Amino acid sequence: xxxxxxxxxxxxxxxxxxxxxxxxxxxxxxxxxxxxxxxxxxxxxxxxxxxxxxxxxxxxxxxxxxxxxxxxxxxxxxxxxxxxxxxxxxxxxxxxxxxxxxxxxxxxxxxxxxxxxxxxxxxxxxxxxxxxxxxxxxxxxxxxxxxxxxxxxxxxxxxxxxxxxxxxxxxxxxxxxxxxxxxxxxxxxxxxxxxxxxxxxxxxxxxxxxxxxxxxxxxxxxxxxxxxxxxxxxxxxxxxxxxxxxxxxxxxxxxxxxxxxxxxxxxxxxxxxxxxxxxxxxxxxxxxxxxxxxxxxxxxxxxxxxxxxxxxxxxxxxxxxxxxxxxxxxxxxxxxxxxxxxxxxxxxxxxxxxxxxxxxxxxxxxxxxxxxxxxxxxxxxxxxxxxxxxxxxxxxxxxxxxxxxxxxxxxxxxxxxxxxxxxxxxxxxxxxxxxxxxxxxxxxxxxxxxxxxxxxxxxxxxxxxxxxxxxxxxxxx
Amino acid sequence: xxxxxxxxxxxxxxxxxxxxxxxxxxxxxxxxxxxxxxxxxxxxxxxxxxxxxxxxxxxxxxxxxxxxxxxxxxxxxxxxxxxxxxxxxxxxxxxxxxxxxxxxxxxxxxxxxxxxxxxxxxxxxxxxxxxxxxxxxxxxxxxxxxxxxxxxxxxxxxxxxxxxxxxxxxxxxxxxxxxxxxxxxxxxxxxxxxxxxxxxxxxxxxxxxxxxxxxxxxxxxxxxxxxxxxxxxxxxxxxxxxxxxxxxxxxxxxxxxxxxxxxxxxxxxxxxxxxxxxxxxxxxxxxxxxxxxxxxxxxxxxxxxxxxxxxxxxxxxxxxxxxxxxxxxxxxxxxxxxxxxxxxxxxxxxxxxxxxxxxxxxxxxxxxxxxxxxxxxxxxxxxxxxxxxxxxxxxxxxxxxxxxxxxxxxxxxxxxxxxxxxxxxxxxxxxxxxxxxxxxxxxxxxxxxxxxxxxxxxxxxxxxxxxxxxxxxxxxxxxxxxxxxxxxxx
Numbered sequence: 001x002x003x004x005x006x007x008x009x010x011x012x013x014x015x016x017x018x019x020x021x022x023x024x025x026x027x028x029x030x031x032x033x034x035x036x037x038x039x040x041x042x043x044x045x046x047x048x049x050x051x052x053x054x055x056x057x058x059x060x061x062x063x064x065x066x067x068x069x070x071x072x073x074x075x076x077x078x079x080x081x082x083x084x085x086x087x088x089x090x091x092x093x094x095x096x097x098x099x100x101x102x103x104x105x106x107x108x109x110x111x112x113x114x115x116x117x118x119x120x121x122x123x124x125x126x127x128x129x130x131x132x133x134x135x136x137x138x139x140x141x142x143x144x145x146x147x148x149x150x151x152x153x154x155x156x157x158x159x160x161x162x163x164x165x166x167x168x169x170x171x172x173x174x175x176x177x178x179x180x181x182x183x184x185x186x187x188x189x190x191x192x193x194x195x196x197x198x199x200x201x202x203x204x205x206x207x208x209x210x211x212x213x214x215x216x217x218x219x220x221x222x223x224x225x226x227x228x229x230x231x232x233x234x235x236x237x238x239x240x241x242x243x244x245x246x247x248x249x250x251x252x253x254x255x256x257x258x259x260x261x262x263x264x265x266x267x268x269x270x271x272x273x274x275x276x277x278x279x280x281x282x283x284x285x286x287x288x289x290x291x292x293x294x295x296x297x298x299x300x301x302x303x304x305x306x307x308x309x310x311x312x313x314x315x316x317x318x319x320x321x322x323x324x325x326x327x328x329x330x331x332x333x334x335x336x337x338x339x340x341x342x343x344x345x346x347x348x349x350x351x352x353x354x355x356x357x358x359x360x361x362x363x364x365x366x367x368x369x370x371x372x373x374x375x376x377x378x379x380x381x382x383x384x385x386x387x388x389x390x391x392x393x394x395x396x397x398x399x400x401x402x403x404x405x406x407x408x409x410x411x412x413x414x415x416x417x418x419x420x421x422x423x424x425x426x427x428x429x430x431x432x433x434x435x436x437x438x439x440x441x442x443x444x445x446x447x448x449x450x451x452x453x454x455x456x457x458x459x460x461x462x463x464x465x466x467x468x469x470x471x472x473x474x475x476x477x
Numbered sequence: 478x479x480x481x482x483x484x485x486x487x488x489x490x491x492x493x494x495x496x497x498x499x500x501x502x503x504x505x506x507x508x509x510x511x512x513x514x515x516x517x518x519x520x521x522x523x524x525x526x527x528x529x530x531x532x533x534x535x536x537x538x539x540x541x542x543x544x545x546x547x548x549x550x551x552x553x554x555x556x557x558x559x560x561x562x563x564x565x566x567x568x569x570x571x572x573x574x575x576x577x578x579x580x581x582x583x584x585x586x587x588x589x590x591x592x593x594x595x596x597x598x599x600x601x602x603x604x605x606x607x608x609x610x611x612x613x614x615x616x617x618x619x620x621x622x623x624x625x626x627x628x629x630x631x632x633x634x635x636x637x638x639x640x641x642x643x644x645x646x647x648x649x650x651x652x653x654x655x656x657x658x659x660x661x662x663x664x665x666x667x668x669x670x671x672x673x674x675x676x677x678x679x680x681x682x683x684x685x686x687x688x689x690x691x692x693x694x695x696x697x698x699x700x701x702x703x704x705x706x707x708x709x710x711x712x713x714x715x716x717x718x719x720x721x722x723x724x725x726x727x728x729x730x731x732x733x734x735x736x737x738x739x740x741x742x743x744x745x746x747x748x749x750x751x752x753x754x755x756x757x758x759x760x761x762x763x764x765x766x767x768x769x770x771x772x773x774x775x776x777x778x779x780x781x782x783x784x785x786x787x788x789x790x791x792x793x794x795x796x797x798x799x800x801x802x803x804x805x806x807x808x809x810x811x812x813x814x815x816x817x818x819x820x821x822x823x824x825x826x827x828x829x830x831x832x833x834x835x836x837x838x839x840x841x842x843x844x845x846x847x848x849x850x851x852x853x854x855x856x857x858x859x860x861x862x863x864x865x866x867x868x869x870x871x872x873x874x875x876x877x878x879x880x881x882x883x884x885x886x887x888x889x890x891x892x893x894x895x896x897x898x899x900x901x902x903x904x905x906x907x908x909x910x911x912x913x914x915x916x917x918x919x920x921x922x923x924x925x926x927x928x929x930x931x932x933x934x935x936x937x938x939x940x941x942x943x944x945x946x947x948x949x950x951x952x953x954x955x956x957x958x959x960x961x962x963x964x965x966x967x
Contacts, residue, residue, distance in 0.1 A: 382619060382648075383612035389543055392608075392656055399660040411649060418645055426634060429623050465542040 003043040004055055004068050007078060007121040011036055015114035022107040026093055029110035033089045036117060037082035044075040048471045054127065067188065069127035072474035073257075073326060077124040077250055080330050084242045084337045085117055087454040088235050091341050094446020105149055109235065112149065115142040116239060123247050129177045129187040129208070132251055136173060136215070140166040143244045146236040147228050158228040165224040169214035169248075176207030193259030202263050208255065209266055215248035218307055219276030222300050226284070229296035234344025234447070237292065241299045242337035246329055249303060253310050253329075257322055257475070261315040271311025275409050277304025282416035286423070291343050291353040294420060295336070302332050302379060305413055309394050312406060320397035323472050324390050330468055331386035331458050335378035338454035342372040345447040358427040366442035369428035371451035376421040378458040381414055386461035386468075482526050483536050483550040483603050486560065489519040490567070491596035498589030505584065509575050512588055516568040519599075523564040527557045527952075531960070537605055545664055548612065549605035553667075554961040555740070558809065558954070559602035559733050562816050565940075566725040567595045569933040573824055574717035576929025577831065587627055591721070593620035598726045601733060607665040607742060610734065611648075611655050614695070617730055618644040624718045625711050636710045643697050643707040651694025651734075654687045658742075661687075667737055669964050671744020677751055684743075688753055691738050699731025699794060700787045702764040708787060709771075712779040716827025719779060723786045724820035732793040732812060739797050740965050749800050758798035762892050764791040769899035776837045778826050781903060782819070788896065789815045789862065796877055799889065802966040804880020806958050807873050813954035814861070814869035817940045821858035824934035825851045832926050838907050843916030847923070850931060852911050854938035859904040861941045864897050869944035872955055 014032035018025040047053065052071035070078075092109055119139035126132045144166065148159035177187060183200040184191045195201030217225035229241045252270065261267055281301030288294035309325035345368035347353040378385035391414065398407045442448075461468070493515040500508050526536070530552055539549030552560075574591065578584055597620055600613030618641070626637035658665050661683060662676055677684045697704040711722055722728065739748050739757075748754045768788025775781035792815065796808015828851040829835040829844060845852040861868035874893055881889025948955040 377619065383615045384548075388612075388615075389546070392546070392652070393543060395653065395656040396660050399657050407653070411653065414649065415645075418641075422638075422641060426626070426637065429626050429629075429637075463540070463542060463548065466540075469543050 002055070003039045003046075004053070004070050004125055007036065007039050007043065008068075008118055008125065010039070011114045011118035011121065015111045015118060018107075018114060019111035025107045025110040029114060030089055030093050032114055033082075033085050033117070036121070037086050040075070040078040040082040043070060044079050044471060047072055047075045047474050051474045066131055067127045068125040069189075070125055072471045073250075073254065074124040075474075076326060076330060076468050076471050077246070078121060080246070080333045081117065081120050081124075081243055083457060084239070084333050084454065085113070087337055087341065087450040088113070088238050090453070091238075091344070091447040091450040092235050094449070105151065105233070108145070109149060109233075112142050112145040113239065116146065116244065120243060120247055124250065127189050129180055129189070129191075133170070133173050133177050136247065137170060139244065139247055140170060140215075143240060146239060146244075147232045149236045150231070150233040152231065154227075154231040155233075158224075158231045161224045162228045165214055165221075169211045171211070172207050172214065173211030176204045176209075176211060179204035179207060189254070189258050192255055193262065196259050196262040202266070205255065205260055205263055206266060209252060209260075209270065212248040212252050213270075213273060216245055216252070216303055216307065217277070217300055218270075218273040219280050219300070219304060220273075222277060222280070225300060226293060226296040229299060230290065230292040234340055234347070237296070237344075238337040238340035241296065241340055242333040245299065245303055246333060249306055249310070249329060252307065253313075253322060253325055256310055256313050257315060259315070261313055267311045267313075269311075271308050271406070274304045274307030274309070274311055275406075275413075277301065278308060278409070278413040279304075279416070282413060282420060285420035286416065288420075289355060291346065291355055291358070291424065292340075294355065294424065295339050295343055298339075298379065298417065298420065299336060301413065301417060302328075302336070305410065306332065308406070308409070312398065312403065318397070320393050320400065323469060324393035324397060326472055327386060327390035327393065327465065327468060331378055331390055331461060334454050334458035334461065335375040335385075335387065338371050338375040338451045338458065339379070341447050341451040341454065342368040342375065345442070345445060345451060346372070348445075348447075349442045355423060355427070358424070362439050364439045364441045365428045367444065367448040367452055368442065371448070371455040373425045373428055374455035374459055375451075376425050378455070378462075380418045380421060384462040385459050386465055387458070389462050389465040480536055480538060482522065482529070483552050484538060486519060486522045486526065487550065487596060487599050487603065489515045489522065490592045490599060494589050494592040494596060497585055497592060500585045502583065502585050505575075505579075508585060508588060512571050512575070512592070513568070515592070516564070516571050520564045520568055523557070523560045526552055527561060530554060530557050531952075539605065545659065546608050547606065548609050549666070550600070550603040550609065551605035551667075552603055554957070554964060555733075555736065555809075556602045558812060558957055558961065559729065560599065561957075562729065562813050563595060563598045563602065563725055566720075566816060566820055566937075569936055570717050570720050570725060570820070572929050573720070573827070573933040574715075576927050577715060577717055577827060583627065586623060590620050590623045591717075594624065594721060594726050596620075598730060601730045604737075605667060607655050607658065607667070610667075610737065611652055614651065614698075614730060614734065615648045617698075617726060618648055621718075621722065621727055624721065625714045627715055627718065628713065630713070633713045636707075636713045639710045640707045643704065647694045647697030647704065649694075650690045654690030654694060657683070657690070658687050665742060667741035669741060671740075671742060671747050673743060673747060677743075677747050681751060685751055685753065688738070688743065688748070688751065691742075692735060692757065695731045695734030695738065697731065698727050699735055699790055700728055700764070700768075701731075701760055701791065701794065702767045702787070705764070705768070705787045709780050709783040712777070712783050716779075716823060716830065719783075719827075720820045720823045723783070723823060724816040728786060728790045729812060729816060732790055735794050736797055736809070736812075745800050745965065748798075754798050754800050758795055758886070761791040761795040761798055762889075764788065765795065765892060765896050766899070769896055769903065772903045773899065776839055778829070778836055778838055778841070778907075779823070781838060781907075782822050782826060785822075785862065785900070785903065786815075786819055788900075789819065792873060792877060795889070795892075796873075796880065799877075799880050799884045799886065801880040801884035802962050803883045804877055804889075805962045805965065806955065807876025807878075807880055809958035809961060810876065810955045811873035814873050814941075814944055817937050817944065818858045818861040818868075818870055821854050821934050821937040821941060822862070824930075824937065825855035825858065828926055828930055828934065829855075831930060832924050838910070840917075841907055841910040842914040843911070845912040847916055848926075851926075851934060854934040855911070856908055857938040857941050859908060861945070863900045863904055864893075867942075867945040869941045869948075869954075872945055872948045876955075
């Protein structure tokens with residue numbers, strides 16, 4: 001048992017323990033999340049120093065057996081998941097004890113989160129298409145559970161939509177994997193270049209990418225996401241928006257650099273869908289009247305930007321753009337989780353999340369609003385955040401290739417994101433006549449610390465971008 | 478140890494900012510103590526650095542954050558020019574702001590972002606490459622926004638929105654230009670006489686487009702017409718913020734950016750060879766006249782001063798664009814001279830508003846009798862702006878005019894004469910009202926002005942006189958700019 005297997009087994013076992021023994025759910029969850037973070041960091045350090053690793057389960061090598069592969073990209077995603085998980089766990093574990101009606105929600109969170117964590121870790125480590133499909137199924141079910149966690153009528157409805165969309169995506173994925181197997185006779189990831197070379201193989205890749213597009217909520221298949229992410233509990237929204245969406249995006253990136261980028265049409269469709277999501281999400285975020293809805297639409301837009309970058313990646317050898325995409329995924333995960341947790345705290349203090357009602361005379365801006373502002377800076381892509389370095393690299397790669405229309409689109413997306421996020425941040429700077437002299441400040445809660453920590457991490461990551469970028473050098477190709 | 482000096486200077490203001498932001502609002506003594514200690518330390522460190530740089534020492538340190546992208550700081554003669562300005566004025570403005578905002582709300586937020594602003598300025602001054610410059614330039618935008626909207630009124634938020642639209646738009650142009658240049662040239666460090674090599678010959682179109690993007694990007698903060706719209710609107714901010722915007726940080730960073738781009742990225746010869754020097758000089762000339770003409774008709778004192786800034790900052794751009802060492806001396810010296818003159822005017826204007834509620838030119842009657850100290854400081858600043866010898870502004874204008882002749886552009890003399898006449902036309906009526914008219918009956922009763930408000934404009938007014946009288950001393954702004962220019966035009 002090394003880190004690779006432990007990263008998959010530990011969260012899944014902990015999920016069973018937490019489900020079977022609700023009274024110990026919190027302590028189990030916290031320990032498992034901490035342990036997972038330690039394992040992820042150890043693995044990342046080892047890969048950063050020693051290069052990528054592959055492991056054949058049971059000693060059966062591909063194409064006969066199934067294998068796990070841990071490389072720089074996978075390690076980066078594992079660390080990303082672990083960090084976001086830590087932040088969200090701090091928020092959940094540190095929240096004041098809920099009233100009787102909400103105890104169930106609290107204990108149900110941990111098994112669902114741990115199952116999500118295990119599924120995501122397995123997904124990042126999978127080295128074959130069928131494994132990817134299986135991990136998607138586990139992930140999808142856990143994510144539906146997270147969506148429904150708050151138990152409100154809208155949440156249940158959103159969870160049902162999520163389930164339907166997820167199943168449709170899985171079906172496309174499964175069809176694609178089956179067709180790939182029929183074409184090539186194997187499903188390990190090394191088969192991707194072969195698939196890209198044949199007609200049936202390209203259809204298989206097309207089906208897989210279509211499935212991923214549904215799961216990543218790319219335009220025009222995004223219909224389910226804003227409702228799901230905005231009606232869930234804050235901690236669930238943070239996980240769904242920061243991490244679960246990334247699973248599909250990660251697989252798209254993985255398939256692209258493994259050779260899927262050779263299919264010109266697929267890349268173009270992905271880039272156009274990404275651009276569509278970026279503009280559609282931004283437009284709706286500009287018009288949203290509720291904070292959570294704004295943040296959820298911003299996820300559509302940001303994921304669109306990342307998909308655009310992946311669509312413009314011509315392969316692993318075209319180093320800049322796919323590295324930019326990976327860095328943007330990381331920075332979006334940290335910033336978006338921070339943002340949803342901050343929104344959770346703001347909503348808790350205000351009792352609502354209407355943007356027009358954010359100005360309250362008797363309430364001063366608190367730590368959560370500060371965290372929101374820092375996360376917004378990262379999402380817009382202003383220095384010194386990781387979002388800035390990611391966008392810089394992306395533009396650098398695009399200009400290098402003379403892809404000026406795409407440069408213009410990325411800049412347009414940046415302007416729009418600044419516009420919709422400024423709607424909120426400007427209200428965080430209220431003062432003077434808008435605040436009564438005796439106005440109170442919101443009390444400190446664990447959620448504030450978690451949001452501030454994640455937002456600061458996104459900020460600091462900009463200065464330490466060399467770390468993830470070096471790690472990415474150790475990626476299997 | 479000394480190689481860490483640039484970092485230490487940066488950390489005096491960057492390190493203190495989060496501490497101040499986190500302090501409860503009521504802890505004003507601790508906050509003031511921290512603030513003044515940091516400002517004092519910075520001043521001492523910058524003095525040490527200047528001494529070392531004058532002796533030929535070089536400082537540099539860098540942190541690579543992506544392949545080919547490094548956050549790098551260095552201290553050269555040009556950095557020291559800007560650092561000296563920002564550290565002296567930070568100390569004075571902090572003292573003034575503590576007095577000005579006494580008893581106000583959200584002071585921790587104010588002083589935290591104030592420090593962050595100065596930290597960004599320090600980063601801009603010491604940026605060793607274009608990437609680092611862009612990082613701090615954008616940080617400056619973010620740090621000033623909360624200050625512009627500090628009062629929290631609808632008007633302040635409107636000004637903040639306009640400020641953001643202009644500066645983030647400029648930032649976008651700057652970033653695009655910078656990324657493009659990195660894509661073409663690999664790395665873009667700041668070195669005297671430019672770093673582009675033979676790129677201007679092989680790809681003149683792209684290099685020209687990048688120049689336009691970069692200058693437009695920094696031109697927003699330098700308030701070049703037609704990118705100046707944010708500056709007069711931002712006048713709703715409190716007086717110390719106006720001082721910061723106009724004298725210490727924002728417009729100066731824009732002007733400094735133009736210097737770096739022309740001198741240390743392109744090199745003056747390349748800019749001239751590309752045929753970009755004359756258009757830039759012409760744009761500066763238009764801005765100088767336009768700002769002055771608009772200033773004539775403003776009754777609001779701060780708005781009049783704001784248009785005056787639009788005009789005066791472009792003297793710096795003009796000096797850079799005229800491709801003549803003599804003009805360059807005038808332009809660079811004006812970076813300092815305009816700073817100390819304009820801050821004197823704003824601080825004095827802030828005192829008029831604080832003590833007597835006087836905010837318009839038409840209410841200035843008899844102010845010389847009511848507040849002789851502040852009015853005297855204001856007068857020194859105004860005379861300096863007009864260019865009355867032996868004040869600082871005269872020195873700048875003299876060198877700019879001589880540089881115009883040197884560059885074979887005698888039109889510059891006409892421009893300077895016209896601008897000086899206009900300066901006189903919008904400043905002298907204020908002085909006339911203040912000194913020669915009687916105070917109105919039933920003037921607003923006086924509110925006491927503490928030493929924290931009275932001292933800073935007096936000191937800066939003294940500096941205006943000193944910078945002019947002692948212009949030939951080796952450590953005067955003029956002496957230092959001669960040293961810089963000798964490096965660029967060797």
